[in-house]
Amino acid sequence: MIGSARDRVLRAALDLFGEHGVSGTSLQMIADELGVTKAAVYHQFPTKDEIVLAVIDPALARLEPIAEAAERRRTPAARRRVVLAGVVDMVVEYRRLSRVLSFDPVVSRLVRQHPAMTTVNRLVTLLTGTDPDGATRVDVAMVAGGLVLAGTENALTDLDDETLRRHLLTTAARTLRVRLSDG
Amino acid sequence: MIGSARDRVLRAALDLFGEHGVSGTSLQMIADELGVTKAAVYHQFPTKDEIVLAVIDPALARLEPIAEAAERRRTPAARRRVVLAGVVDMVVEYRRLSRVLSFDPVVSRLVRQHPAMTTVNRLVTLLTGTDPDGATRVDVAMVAGGLVLAGTENALTDLDDETLRRHLLTTAARTLRVRLSDG
DNA sequence: GTCTATAAGGGGATAGAC
DNA sequence: GTCTATCCCCTTATAGAC
Incomplete structure (x- = not known):
C-alpha cells in the first residue's frame, strides 16, 4: 500500500464504485477492501458523499x-x-x-x-x-x-x-x- | 387508475426506476406512489428482482x-x-x-x-x-x-x-x- | 490512525387477519 | 387485494478508548 490512508480510501473507492456503482458500494465494503473498520474510513472523510466527490x-x-x-x-x-x-x-x-x-x-x-x-x-x-x-x-x-x-x-x-x-x-x-x- | 393491480405496480415502478434508478427505488416508494403498503406490492410480485424483470x-x-x-x-x-x-x-x-x-x-x-x-x-x-x-x-x-x-x-x-x-x-x-x- | 460498541433508520421479506 | 405488525439484516454515522 503506497500513499496516505486518505489516498488508500480513494483508490479502494474508485475500484469498488467502478464495479458495483456508488449506491451498491457501502462503507463496510471499502473498509473490508482496506482491511480496516468503517470507523477508520470515517476518520478520513466525514460522509460518504465526500468520498464520492473526492473520487x-x-x-x-x-x-x-x-x-x-x-x-x-x-x-x-x-x-x-x-x-x-x-x-x-x-x-x-x-x-x-x-x-x-x-x-x-x-x-x-x-x-x-x-x-x-x-x-x-x-x-x-x-x-x-x-x-x-x-x-x-x-x-x-x-x-x-x-x-x-x-x-x-x-x-x-x-x-x-x-x-x-x-x-x-x-x-x-x-x-x-x-x-x-x-x- | 386503469389496469390490474399488477399493471399499476409496473407503471409506478417504471416511473420511479427512471427517476431514481433501480437501486435508488425501494418497495416502500412504489407502495407510497400507489397509496398502498409494501405487503400489497409483495402480493403481486414475490421479489423486487421480479418487478425489475417484468419492467x-x-x-x-x-x-x-x-x-x-x-x-x-x-x-x-x-x-x-x-x-x-x-x-x-x-x-x-x-x-x-x-x-x-x-x-x-x-x-x-x-x-x-x-x-x-x-x-x-x-x-x-x-x-x-x-x-x-x-x-x-x-x-x-x-x-x-x-x-x-x-x-x-x-x-x-x-x-x-x-x-x-x-x-x-x-x-x-x-x-x-x-x-x-x-x- | 485505528479500534469496539452502539445508535437510529431503512431495506427486503414474511405471517396472518380481514 | 389489502391491511397491520414484525423479523432480520445492512446502512450511515457517532462516541470514546487506545
Whole structure:
C-alpha cells in the first residue's frame, strides 16, 4: 500500500464504485477492501458523499483547462477540435470512472450541484454553437453518451489507451462532422 | 387508475426506476406512489428482482423480431439498415427506461443473466460482421452508448418521438457509415 | 490512525387477519 | 387485494478508548 490512508480510501473507492456503482458500494465494503473498520474510513472523510466527490473531482477538474484552451482558439472549427480531443483524452484516462460518474443516481445528484456543470455547458456550447437545432443537439448527445459508454465497455478493455483514444476521436469527429486536421 | 393491480405496480415502478434508478427505488416508494403498503406490492410480485424483470422484459422482447427481420435480408447493407432502424425505434419507445436498463448495477446483473443477451450479440454481429477490427467495435460501442444516453437525455425531452427517432437514425447511420437508402 | 460498541433508520421479506 | 405488525439484516454515522 503506497500513499496516505486518505489516498488508500480513494483508490479502494474508485475500484469498488467502478464495479458495483456508488449506491451498491457501502462503507463496510471499502473498509473490508482496506482491511480496516468503517470507523477508520470515517476518520478520513466525514460522509460518504465526500468520498464520492473526492473520487470524481480529479476527472471534473480536467474540464476547465479544456474549455480555456478551446476558447483561446479563434475559429469555431479549431475550438471544436480542441474540445473533442480534450474530452476524449479525459474519458480514456478515467475509463473506469465514467460509467459510475454518469449514471448512478447518487452521483447524478452530486454532479448536478457541482460547480463544474457550468464548464460542461461551456464545452457543449463550444461544440454546438449558440442556439443549436434539434439535429445538432442529438449529435452532441450521441457523442457524449457514446464516449462515456465506449470508455467503460467491457468488450473494449483489450484495446490499449492510445488505440482506444485514436478510435474514439475518429468516430466522434465523423459523427459531429468535425475535421481533425486544421486548414 | 386503469389496469390490474399488477399493471399499476409496473407503471409506478417504471416511473420511479427512471427517476431514481433501480437501486435508488425501494418497495416502500412504489407502495407510497400507489397509496398502498409494501405487503400489497409483495402480493403481486414475490421479489423486487421480479418487478425489475417484468419492467424490462417488454423492451428486451423487442430485440428478437429485429434480429429475425434482419436475418431475412440478403445483403449485409440491408441487414445493417434493418438492425439500425429497429434498435432506434426501440430506444425511442422505451426512452425513459434505457438509462436504467443499461447502468444500474442491479439491472446490469439481471440483464447479463437474461436469455435476450444472445439476441443482443446477434444484433451486434449483424452490424459489425464477424471478427470486426478495433475501429469497428469502437464505432458500434459509440452508437450503442449514444442511443441509450441520447434517448434519456433531459435536454432532448422537448423533441417529440418522431423527430428524435429521425435524428437518431441519421446520426447513428453516419457514425457507422451505413447508407439508409437502399440500392 | 485505528479500534469496539452502539445508535437510529431503512431495506427486503414474511405471517396472518380481514 | 389489502391491511397491520414484525423479523432480520445492512446502512450511515457517532462516541470514546487506545
